[in-house]
Amino acid sequence: MRKVTKHKLVKIRSANEARKYGIAATNLKELVKKACSLLKVSNSKVHVCLFEDGTVVTEEYFQNLPDNTELVLLPEGQSWNGLVHDINQVLGLDRGADLIRAARDLLSDERSPKRRRILGDLLRNLTDNSEVENREDDKEWFEGIDARFKTKSAYMKYNCESRIRGYLKEVDGYTQTIPNAKTKSEYKKVVGILAEKLKAARYNGTYFDRSERDDHRLCTEEGWFTCQGAFDESNCVFLHSINPYGSRESRILFSTWNLDHLIEKKRTVIPTLAEALKGNKSGHINVDYFYKLLFTRENLKLVHIVCHKKGAHELSCDSRKIYKRVRRIVK
Template sequence: MRKFVSEGKSTVNMHKTKPKLFKIRSANNAKKYGVAAVCLKELIKKGCHLLKASSIGVHVCLYEDGTVVTEDYFQNLPDNTELVLLSEGESWNYGFVYEINQVLGLDRHTELLIDAARTLLSDEHSPKRRKIFGDLLRNLKDNSEVESRGEDKEWFEGIHVRFKTKSAYMKYNCESRIRGYLKEVDGQAKVISNAKTKNEYKKVAEILAEKLKAERYNGAYFDRSEKDVHRLCTEEGWFSCQGAFDVKECTYLHSINPYGNRESRIIFSTWNLDHIIEKKRTVIPTLVEALKKKNSSEINLDYFYKLLFTRENLKLVHIVCHKKGAHELNCDLRKTYKRVKK
């Protein structure tokens, strides 16, 4: 006759069940211990003894993905499963992620990782894996802690000698983009047929140009040496995609540090400062329409300046998140403008 011992909702056949072998560790120590147990209760008891941990509120999870081990689940685990013993209030930062974080968080492993990634990449034929190794290599070859041309000559390859620091060039890069928007504003005057409206429009364009010049063409957005309220990057130079115009954040979690190496700098040039309310389709036409009825002195220029040249209407986006079609926002800018006081 079989004898069973009740363990919560599970039953364990004490005569037929052989002890299972497990590897157990704590959440804050990589050292693993071999444990043999026939049930979860026994495993926890032995684990607490080996790890010198209190048994109050203890639970066990899988090392690889954090799945909590119940008695029923325990009985289906194969030998040599890696487990983590967690004290009350502790959580497990999933095994492989934990190990990667440990390695990447230590600078002394960087050169070894680069060599390993290069070796694996040279023999890899899978496009997906090649991309993973390629991205890893690009980010590991990080030299963002240095700023001057003399300290990182490779980063400045192809850049005019007048730029002595990375921040100075990145600031210029942003200024160039904003200047491009101003050029588009100026160009609109050519297609305005009404002489009076064209004349008033040119006055507005000149005022906007002066205001933008005073703000140094908002080049601070890309300059990591600026105060954090002005820049779009971290102090180290990391930029995060802000997502497409019609979402609150980037679902792909795109990020890049163009200060890190030359390749990242070049890739960053494909990122866009995208107008949420479109510049050509909406903002400029609304400005022209307003000038048909009013003089330039009667227009709220600060309103249009913000929409055309500032973060109030600009989002930094990865090329994948840059939607080039019409921005259907259900936004009638003409009505919105009428509500804005001069």
């Protein structure tokens, strides 16, 4: 009985064309012959590699390929790095609309999660509109934002103010946990002082406002923010960065970044403030010290959600050491 040779179905393209063609072949030689004819390429001195990572396909390798594997036909001596090649092809286009269209086409036809993530990052950068500031010039960026905000900087400033106001609300909320009436009364006075200081500092909204001076903001003049790393790291090992001024998507993603307290707000700073007021009046406490720990860059780091460690911060300045320092700085 004659053995039936099974055809293997693959997709193939040339190095200079994004379009892929389906071919059925029983062996590598047949595949090359059909591919050269289809792609109008001379079948002398060519080879086949995987589209995914450039691995050269031998006859044995070909026989073990799953159906619908994506391949590339290359001239002799030419190697292949699919993603780099595709990105170079995209970046070689002149017009912005063509760039974006090409990147979206690549993304829509891509199945690899890693390549999709890289292409997604590329597309976000291609659609970057960070140089535009006013609402009328980038209406998409302002979608879902109250009409009172006319510029990106104004909204980003408000965004930061809202976070800082939230911290003040947490400090104020701790009042209800203090059992001693006198301590609670003095604590309320400190909260009032902190609120006045924040109001005078415009709730430190300048941290997210790219129109502010260099020493007042956490971003570049263009609006780029860089992750400062986890609380116990000197910098971000992943090199996270983002420009929320660039697109609506980036603005929304930026909301997942955290202003993280190195010395923890809930576990350490607030309880220590309450403890320091036991037997002391608000006027005897160095409120500036607590203000800096709660609301300023002296104790805050901007971190990507991946770098935000939610467990207890094991720092050299734990609650007990802070309390000792507070006792030393009581006026």
